Amino acid sequence: MLFENVQVHGPSGSTITDVRVADGRVVRAGSDGEVVDGTGLGMIAVVADPDRGHVVGRIEAGMPADLLLVPQRIMPRPGTPWWRVVIGRRDVRGLLTRGRFVVRDGDPVARPANPAGARTGTWIDRADWLHQELLAEGRYDETRGGRRHAYTGRYWLDGDRIDYLDDSGFYAFGSFIGDELYHAEFVMRHG
Structure with missing residues (x-):
């Protein structure tokens, strides 16, 4: 190419x-x-x-x-x-x-969202303000400051990289470092 x-x-x-x-x-x-x-x-x-x-x-x-x-x-x-x-x-x-x-x-482009269901579940930031649920079917649902469904959309994993497409129309990205998920200004652990 x-x-x-x-x-x-x-x-x-x-x-x-x-x-x-x-x-x-x-x-x-x-x-x-x-x-x-x-x-x-x-x-x-x-x-x-x-x-x-x-x-x-x-x-x-x-x-x-x-x-x-x-x-x-x-x-x-x-x-x-x-x-x-x-x-x-x-x-x-x-x-x-x-x-x-x-x-x-x-x-x-069509690709598996979450091969083998890796990393599913709820990820919670250090301040307990953001809860990001990664669902096995490739959707995510965020609760921010107690506001449920603040952001929802699709996600895909490629190794330690995560790509998000929010339902409101933007792409965001993240990285898994060890047992933590880095996304926007948040550092999250599996809850």
């Missing part, structure tokens, strides 16, 4: 370039398969960080093709914790996991 003319964060700032993906990785050469016009779009990598879960990273050859494609004007900065990224549904032009689209033009 070839993404043409996308803006990426490089070591010396932003640049417009082509990004190639093959066999689940970013590669230097080759462009077999689909060509995606990235004019006006920015691409960032979703990079595992041992202390912060996943963060926004720079794109480098050889890395796993866990990539987010959005309008340039809303590109998150490198180092931003992934769980702080919230983007309007139609602004997510593409989210790739290991080189395959899991969200395209704002719409999720």
